[in-house]
Amino acid sequence: MQLHLEGSNAIKASADRVYSMLTDPGFVAKTLPDAEDVRVLDGSSLEAKIKLRIAVVSSTLRMRLTIGKTAPPTKATMTAEGSGSGSAMKITSVFELSGGPSTTMRWSADADITGVMAGIGSTLLKGFATKKVSEIFTSITAAVEAAA
Amino acid sequence: MERLFQASVDEVGKLIGLGKSELSILEDADVAADELLVSEYEKYLERKYNPEVPAVLARHNLMGVPIQERYGGRGARQLVESLFLERLGQTGLGVITFVDVHLCLGSLAVQDWGTQEQKERYLPGAAKGDVVFAYGLTEPEAGSDPASLRTTYVKDGDGYRLSGSKYLISNGSIATNLIAFARPADGKGVTAFVVDTSDKGFSVDMRLEEKIGLFTSDTSLLTLDDVHVDREDLLGEEGKGLSLAYAALLNGRIGIGSGCLGVMEDCLNQVRERTTSRVQHGKEIARHQLIQRHVAFIESNLEACRWLDYRAALKKDEYEKDLRNLALRADADRLSAVAKYMSSRSAFESADRAVQCFGGFGYSIMSPVAKHFLDSRVARIYEGTDEIMELKIASSVLGREFEAYR
Numbered sequence: 001m002q003l004h005l006e007g008s009n010a011i012k013a014s015a016d017r018v019y020s021m022l023t024d025p026g027f028v029a030k031t032l033p034d035a036e037d038v039r040v041l042d043g044s045s046l047e048a049k050i051k052l053r054i055a056v057v058s059s060t061l062r063m064r065l066t067i068g069k070t071a072p073p074t075k076a077t078m079t080a081e082g083s084g085s086g087s088a089m090k091i092t093s094v095f096e097l098s099g100g101p102s103t104t105m106r107w108s109a110d111a112d113i114t115g116v117m118a119g120i121g122s123t124l125l126k127g128f129a130t131k132k133v134s135e136i137f138t139s140i141t142a143a144v145e146a147a148a
Numbered sequence: 149m150e151r152l153f154q155a156s157v158d159e160v161g162k163l164i165g166l167g168k169s170e171l172s173i174l175e176d177a178d179v180a181a182d183e184l185l186v187s188e189y190e191k192y193l194e195r196k197y198n199p200e201v202p203a204v205l206a207r208h209n210l211m212g213v214p215i216q217e218r219y220g221g222r223g224a225r226q227l228v229e230s231l232f233l234e235r236l237g238q239t240g241l242g243v244i245t246f247v248d249v250h251l252c253l254g255s256l257a258v259q260d261w262g263t264q265e266q267k268e269r270y271l272p273g274a275a276k277g278d279v280v281f282a283y284g285l286t287e288p289e290a291g292s293d294p295a296s297l298r299t300t301y302v303k304d305g306d307g308y309r310l311s312g313s314k315y316l317i318s319n320g321s322i323a324t325n326l327i328a329f330a331r332p333a334d335g336k337g338v339t340a341f342v343v344d345t346s347d348k349g350f351s352v353d354m355r356l357e358e359k360i361g362l363f364t365s366d367t368s369l370l371t372l373d374d375v376h377v378d379r380e381d382l383l384g385e386e387g388k389g390l391s392l393a394y395a396a397l398l399n400g401r402i403g404i405g406s407g408c409l410g411v412m413e414d415c416l417n418q419v420r421e422r423t424t425s426r427v428q429h430g431k432e433i434a435r436h437q438l439i440q441r442h443v444a445f446i447e448s449n450l451e452a453c454r455w456l457d458y459r460a461a462l463k464k465d466e467y468e469k470d471l472r473n474l475a476l477r478a479d480a481d482r483l484s485a486v487a488k489y490m491s492s493r494s495a496f497e498s499a500d501r502a503v504q505c506f507g508g509f510g511y512s513i514m515s516p517v518a519k520h521f522l523d524s525r526v527a528r529i530y531e532g533t534d535e536i537m538e539l540k541i542a543s544s545v546l547g548r549e550f551e552a553y554r
């Protein structure tokens with residue numbers, strides 16, 4: 001099942017600063033919500049067990065995240081791929097930064113979900129994914145602003 | 149707009165012509181339904197009432213869709229109200245139960261049968277969401293036969309005192325006002341009252357959470373222990389409460405029928421997505437003919453019920469313009485019973501077939517179609533059971549002298 005999400009966030013920090021943090025696996029490792037056993041593998045990737053909770057039901061997926069510095073300091077990509085609890089997921093996202101001194105981060109993500117989780121259906125999954133993505137960006141924004 | 153809903157809006161638009169303000173109600177309904185999806189599903193999994201429903205509807209100015217504009221509502225015709233409920237029905241019957249009771253059984257009873265003073269007192273609040281209605285007809289000993297209800301009232305100075313129990317009351321523990329039906333302690337005839345749920349003597353005895361579905365809708369057992377009601381809160385004429393109760397149910401049944409259309413639409417969407425992506429025996433299961441039979445069943449029932457519901461809505465609009473016309477009322481009553489009877493059965497069977505198409509995952513409460521399967525069963529029970537609808541429809545054909553429930 002394929003999902004497409006997109007949105008934008010305002011971050012009170014310069015684009016250079018946001019870019020360097022967002023593409024630093026060590027920083028991403030610290031800001032991922034509901035993540036366990038986070039391991040930075042090298043300068044562009046990390047691994048983590050991510051808990052996805054839907055009301056009373058939760059699944060754990062072991063994910064590998066790979067960051068691509070496509071066009072510093074404005075464009076980066078992040079691929080998250082993994083499986084667990086009978087589901088598998090691959091998310092490819094693109095971030096574009098603009099503006100200053102505050103930065104607007106425009107992002108889009110394409111997800112391919114298979115297995116048990118796909119049965120929930122795209123309409124509901126999109127609702128949950130939107131909620132989850134907003135949690136992740138709130139967490140990243142707060143961390144970047146706190147560090148800036 | 150959601151694809152199937154857009155098709156309904158287009159068809160109805162061709163039929164009756166939809167104005168700008170009517171289209172804006174439907175666009176708001178489309179957005180609100182999307183917003184409610186996640187919380188409805190989460191609360192269903194937690195088996196809890198969903199407080200987001202009134203909040204989201206109020207935010208989109210949808211708490212008073214059929215309430216006249218002069219009272220702060222959006223003045224929707226019945227068919228527009230039906231489309232609004234059709235879209236909300238896609239999120240499940242939990243949402244529909246809240247709205248149907250608040251609007252069709254509560255607000256419209258006041259709008260159609262209340263005094264000018266009652267309309268001014270309750271309807272602006274109802275349209276904003278400050279007033280939430282519940283409808284108390286059923287009692288522990290009186291369900292299909294409301295004429296046997298036991299809640300009583302006595303005259304008390306300038307008002308009345310009500311005592312009794314009301315069972316299985318939707319919105320019961322969250323309502324600000326209950327339309328309560330009672331008989332005189334020393335006489336005949338049933339009378340309707342608008343009870344303030346914050347009044348002394350009113351209590352929520354039990355929140356009925358042990359249901360087999362419809363968890364996101366509040367259902368309660370209420371006790372009225374000598375609750376004082378002012379004379380101004382007697383609704384309609386004294387002794388004519390049952391007629392008012394049945395008129396409200398006429399509204400309600402069209403609403404339930406509309407909600408069931410939404411259930412079928414969501415079943416169809418879910419089945420389409422699942423069966424065209426799930427592969428067994430080397431091909432998508434949608435390519436197996438026996439799966440296509442389920443798809444055909446849901447689609448045909450949806451189309452058939454759509455027109456029954458729209459026809460009932462059109463008749464109701466005719467009757468609204470002439471509320472004292474008994475022949476029109478009988479016709480609207482018959483058509484609303486037919487629409488509710490067919491749509492509720494079709495929605496339940498569609499959900500059952502959708503579960504079948506999903507296979508083992510369909511049997512998990514996590515599957516969206518299992519939610520419809522559990523929730524939609526109630527539509528064959530409340531606001532008149534299947535059997536009562538059958539008796540009502542048959543006697544509308546055979547004549548009143550054949551009314552089997554007399």
Ligand SMILES: Cc1cc2nc3c(=O)[nH]c(=O)nc-3n(C[C@H](O)[C@H](O)[C@H](O)COP(=O)(O)OP(=O)(O)OC[C@H]3O[C@@H](n4cnc5c(N)ncnc54)[C@H](O)[C@@H]3O)c2cc1C
Nearest residue numbers: 283284285286291292316317318529530531532533535553
């Ligand atoms: C979740 C839920 C929410 C509800 N919300 C409300 C609400 O907001 N307000 C409210 O007032 N009520 C509400 N109800 C009550 C509902 O309207 C009644 O349950 C329904 O009318 C049936 O009444 P009963 O449960 O007493 O069943 P009974 O009347 O005892 O019926 C039992 C069975 O006997 C059959 N039967 C009864 N009489 C006849 C007959 N003459 N001929 C053939 N068969 C007959 C019925 O069809 C049924 O199959 C709700 C119910 C539920 C489950």
